[in-house]
Amino acid sequence: QSVLTQPPSVSAAPGQRVTISCSGASSNIGINYVSWYQQTPGTAPKLLIYENNKRPSGIPDRFSASKSGTSATLGITGLQTGDEADYYCGTWDSSLSAGVFGGGTKLTVL
Amino acid sequence: QVQLQESGPGLVKPSETLSLTCTVSGDSINKNTYFWGWIRQPPGKGLEWIGSIDYSGSIYYNASLASRVTMSVDTSKSQFSLKLNSVTAADTAVYFCARHRMVRGITYFDCWGRGTLVAVSS
Numbered sequence: 078q079s080v081l082t083q084p085p086s087v088s089a090a091p092g093q094r095v096t097i098s099c100s101g102a103s104s105n106i107g108i109n110y111v112s113w114y115q116q117t118p119g120t121a122p123k124l125l126i127y128e129n130n131k132r133p134s135g136i137p138d139r140f141s142a143s144k145s146g147t148s149a150t151l152g153i154t155g156l157q158t159g160d161e162a163d164y165y166c167g168t169w170d171s172s173l174s175a176g177v178f179g180g181g182t183k184l185t186v187l
Numbered sequence: 188q189v190q191l192q193e194s195g196p197g198l199v200k201p202s203e204t205l206s207l208t209c210t211v212s213g214d215s216i217n218k219n220t221y222f223w224g225w226i227r228q229p230p231g232k233g234l235e236w237i238g239s240i241d242y243s244g245s246i247y248y249n250a251s252l253a254s255r256v257t258m259s260v261d262t263s264k265s266q267f268s269l270k271l272n273s274v275t276a277a278d279t280a281v282y283f284c285a286r287h288r289m290v291r292g293i294t295y296f297d298c299w300g301r302g303t304l305v306a307v308s309s
Contacts, residue, residue, distance in 0.1 A: 079233060112295035114234075121283055121299035122226075122234065128293055165234055169294040175249050176224070176236035176287075176294060 080105060081166055081179035088185040093156050097182045099149040099166030105177055106168055111149040113142055114165045116181075122165060126151065153184075161186050189214035191284050191300035199278075199307050205271040209284030209300060216265045217242045223260065223267045224287035224296060227280040235280075239287045240267055274307045281305075 082100040089095040099111065111129050114122035124133055126142040129149065141152045149166055166179040195207035209223065216223065224239035238248040240258045248256050252271070260267040271278060281304050285296040 109292040109294065114296075121302050122296070123299070124295060124297045127288070127295040127297065133297065167234075167236075167295065169289070169292065171292075173250060174247060176226075176239065176247075178234040178236065181233040 083179035
């Protein structure tokens with residue numbers, strides 16, 4: 078049971094836009110910054126978004142994110158088959174004094 | 188460009204101790220702006236944060252594992268290590284080491300090792 082809640086799967090057609098939600102609580106998303114990771118099979122997670130909405134160098138602007146209250150959302154526009162992956166949100170939980178992740182969302186590009 | 192590489196046995200017997208080391212290259216492990224963390228992923232499941240340590244030895248552990256986990260850092264070798272004792276089959280996972288930015292409510296893992304699969308089996 079993950080501290081952060083994500084939908085198990087989402088899907089959309091190539092070229093379309095998709096959003097992935099991440100729901101938390103006042104002790105984690107509510108007061109701390111959110112990060113997002115992309116993981117393809119057999120590889121390590123890759124940082125996509127940090128500090129709620131910032132992209133590391135090399136991450137295309139098709140990836141964006143936002144935070145409101147105790148929830149966060151990752152958005153991907155212009156979907157490509159290469160975007161098929163598992164996506165995880167993460168943050169710090171100040172009550173637990175622990176790093177926490179969502180359970181992951183599998184993106185299928187139909 | 189920072190690189191992290193995990194090393195250690197790929198097979199551990201039940202009740203024994205899992206020991207892994209992460210070697211950092213391309214960056215100083217002594218930076219006070221970063222922690223160095225361990226994250227694991229059981230086969231087919233999601234990510235679980237195990238703990239993070241900084242160059243001075245300040246440590247945060249996942250409470251669910253804290254009674255079995257020990258982390259340490261060797262700045263002279265640019266390495267940090269994980270020990271997990273009394274392992275069971277539930278500890279079978281890919282173990283990742285990662286650079287962990289953690290300051291003032293900001294937390295993220297920006298560089299990851301490739302991961303190493305550790306199986307617990309007799």
